[in-house]
Amino acid sequence: MTGTGTGVRRSHLMTIHEFSSGDLIADRRADYALALAGSGDLPxxxxxxxxxxxxxxGWAAGWFRLAEWQEAAGDTDAARxxxxxxxxxxxxxRLGAGLRLDLARTVPVTEAMPAAFVETLFDQYAERFETSLVDQLGYQGPAQIVEALLLAGRTRFERVLDLGCGTGxxxxxxxxxxxxxxxYDISGRMLAQARVKGVYDALHKRDVSRLELGGAGFDLILAADVFIYVGALEQIMGWAAASVSPGGVLAFTLEELPEGEGDLRLRPSRRYAHSADYVExxxxxxxxxxxxxxxxxxRMDAxxxxxxxTVLAVRATQPFRRETDGEEMASA
Ligand SMILES: C[S@@+](CC[C@H](N)C(=O)[O-])C[C@H]1O[C@@H](n2cnc3c(N)ncnc32)[C@H](O)[C@@H]1O
Known part of the structure; x- marks a missing residue:
């Protein structure tokens, strides 16, 4: 294989195994390298x-694998x-190297997950998503949201939008x-699973962190286990406020970041945790x-x-004028 061979041209997401079908010297060295890493000889x-x-x-997956070994061997600079x-x-x-790069910093600073990474992750995960998340990890997000809505006396919604709907x-x-x-979901394969359930009136492939304003009028907007892949929530909260009708509800789940650890943090799991103060x-x-x-x-993890x-927030029913400075404010 050479630097301009077919393997390189199709190489962005190539695994080492796929790469092995290509060629030769590089191929053999990568195979030996894998075997050596497997036996613990990282250097x-x-x-x-x-x-x-x-x-x-130009073999992206090879660089990614190399970085993992460099990090495991304690050479964080080389891994970066x-x-x-x-x-x-x-x-x-699509491999999420930016996240790994960021996690390798002393203080992670990434505030948004690359859309292509999330899409690839869930496209690959779609077929075993429910077995893995519900059966093996005891995922409870949707039931917790519905329970919170019912406890708040909100039992009927005419127009509902499910952000990051996944398999439904x-x-x-x-x-x-x-x-x-x-x-809405970013992953075509997750949407395909949701379509089979037949519970949605409409499904769209959308990146929820880049939604356009304009489709107002939902009386419930949901996001179960989705904001953990979005990161900073400023944009989506602004969009939700403009898209839910007055008196309507925004309901979502988060992984909680304990008090005193900042607003949000990317965890080694490659999901974000958010503090209650930040969200409030x-x-x-x-x-x-x-x-x-x-x-x-x-849910369980490792x-x-x-x-x-689980967070429920009700959109203000009407704006009011604050008498002290005349500024337009919103009240619940
Ligand atoms: C853990 S699953 C949860 C799915 C579903 N809400 C549930 O509770 O079963 C997260 C879903 O969010 C979707 N997602 C993550 N980031 C997204 C984004 N920026 N835009 C649209 N969908 C996104 C993923 O594709 C995935 O289907």
């Missing part, structure tokens, strides 16, 4: 993988350089309480009334319970 694996990458410098190479080769960052678990849970039910402040700024929070285990927050 030798790194050396061989560097040699393979000299021959195929290798993850940077992945992002340069594939600016859409939230849709199934809310269907008995909904008139029109619409779902954003909702208020966007024009929602004081939210209600309920705390419960959202044998540990993940602390979840």
């Amino acid at each position: 030798a694996a790194i050396d061989l993988m560097n040699q393979a990458l000299d021959l195929v410098p 350089d290798s993850w940077r190479r992945v992002v340069q080769i594939d600016p859409a960052d 678990l939230m849709g199934q849970a809310i269907r008995p309480h909904a008139g029109w039910l619409e779902g 402040k954003l909702l208020e700024q966007a024009g929602f009334g004081a939210p209600s929070f309920s705390r419960a285990t959202l 044998g540990q319970p993940v602390s979840g927050l």
Whole structure:
């Protein structure tokens, strides 16, 4: 294989196994490198993988693997350089190297997850999503949201939008309480699974972190286990406030970031956690009334319970004029 061979041209998401079908010297070195890493000899694996990458410098997955070994061997600087190479080769960052790069910093600063990474992740996950999340990890998000709505006395919604609807678990849970039910998701394969359930009136492939203003009039907007992939929530809260009707509800789950750890944080799980204070402040700024929070285990992760927050916020029914300075404000 050479740097201009077919393997390189189709290489962005190529796994080492797929790469092996291509060729030869680089191929063999990558295979040996894998075997060495498997046996725990990381320095030798790194050396061989560097040699393979000299021959195929455009192989994004090879750089990604090299970075993982470099990080495991304690050479974080080299790992960061290798993850940077992945992002340069594939600016859409379908492997999520930007996140790894960021996690390797002392203080992670990424505030948004690359859309192409999330799409690839869930496209690959779609067929085993429910078995894995519900059956194995005890995921409870949709049931917790519906329970919170019913406890708040909100039992019927005429126009419902389910952001990040996935395979349709939230849709199934809310269907008995909904008139029109619409779902958005970034992953075509998750949407295909949702379509099979037949509970949505409309499904659209959309990136919920880049929604256009204009489709106002939902009386319930839902986001179950979705904002953990979005990161900073300023934009989406503003969009939701403009898209839910006065008196309507925004209901979502989050992984809770404990007090004193900042507004939001990207965790090693590659999901974001958000603090209750941050969310409360954003909702208020966007024009929602004081939210209600309920705390419960959202799901398990690596044998540990993940602390979840279920949040309900009601859109202000009318703007009021603050007498002191005449500024337009919103009240619940
Ligand atoms: C953990 S699943 C939850 C699915 C569903 N809400 C549920 O409770 O079962 C997260 C879903 O959010 C979607 N998602 C994540 N980020 C997104 C984005 N920026 N735009 C649209 N969908 C997104 C993923 O594709 C995935 O289907």
